Amino acid sequence: xxxxxxxxxxxxxxxxxxxxxxxxxxxxxxxxxxxxxxxxxxxxxxxxxxxxxxxxxxxxxxxxxxxxxxxxxxxxxxxxxxxxxxxxxxxxxxxxxxxxxxxxxxxxxxxx
Amino acid sequence: xxxxxxxxxxxxxxxxxxxxxxxxxxxxxxxxxxxxxxxxxxxxxxxxxxxxxxxxxxxxxxxxxxxxxxxxxxxxxxxxxxxxxxxxxxxxxxxxxxxxxxxxxxxxxxxxxx
Numbered sequence: 001x002x003x004x005x006x007x008x009x010x011x012x013x014x015x016x017x018x019x020x021x022x023x024x025x026x027x028x029x030x031x032x033x034x035x036x037x038x039x040x041x042x043x044x045x046x047x048x049x050x051x052x053x054x055x056x057x058x059x060x061x062x063x064x065x066x067x068x069x070x071x072x073x074x075x076x077x078x079x080x081x082x083x084x085x086x087x088x089x090x091x092x093x094x095x096x097x098x099x100x101x102x103x104x105x106x107x108x109x110x111x112x
Numbered sequence: 113x114x115x116x117x118x119x120x121x122x123x124x125x126x127x128x129x130x131x132x133x134x135x136x137x138x139x140x141x142x143x144x145x146x147x148x149x150x151x152x153x154x155x156x157x158x159x160x161x162x163x164x165x166x167x168x169x170x171x172x173x174x175x176x177x178x179x180x181x182x183x184x185x186x187x188x189x190x191x192x193x194x195x196x197x198x199x200x201x202x203x204x205x206x207x208x209x210x211x212x213x214x215x216x217x218x219x220x221x222x223x224x225x226x
Contacts, residue, residue, distance in 0.1 A: 031213035038185060038210060042219035043155075050213075090213045098213045099145060100205075102155040107188070 003027050005088050006103035012111050019074040021106045023087030034072050035086040077110045116206050116218035124224045133189040133221045137206030144187040149201040194225045
């Protein structure tokens with residue numbers, strides 16, 4: 001079983017829909033990241049969370065440390081949101097390193 | 113403040129050649145992580161370096177791969193005698209402090225081995 005699991009793996013939505021991507025992890029963490037990657041493109045960091053909730057524009061990220069679960073929400077989705085969304089956790093290794101463990105990503109396609 | 117820079121962005125090598133990938137961290141950052149994304153697979157940690165030190169290389173293949181981060185200049189990921197299975201996107205990320213959880217990603221180097 002992967003240490004970081006994302007669902008769904010693929011998601012197709014109509015423009016304007018509310019989207020939720022889920023991430024569950026099984027290790028102790030110091031932080032959780034949500035990343036965005038366009039096909040063939042670089043990686044953009046959307047959020048870094050260690051507790052609670054963060055909002056940036058139409059994007060909202062939440063984390064429940066007790067349940068080891070995080071969600072990424074996109075409100076009023078738009079075709080330009082089409083990308084792969086990746087959940088990554090910085091595992092707790094006593095502070096010496098915060099190498100990231102990645103989920104397999106969620107491929108989102110928003111249709112006009 | 114320039115972001116993390118990687119070069120080259122695309123690199124083509126024939127089997128048996130050497131590949132050198134460079135990563136210049138953000139200004140003021142002295143910690144670099146290298147990650148690899150194989151085709152149709154997720155990202156995987158390779159190595160974590162501070163200036164002049166390798167801190168964690170638990171994700172590095174045992175042979176042909178090496179990394180350094182000298183006192184001056186960029187971090188280098190070196191792959192000797194490349195094989196087709198080395199074809200992947202290689203990303204580096206930099207962080208400003210020891211154990212810093214915030215990492216800033218470079219644009220990646222896409223290596224193709226013919």
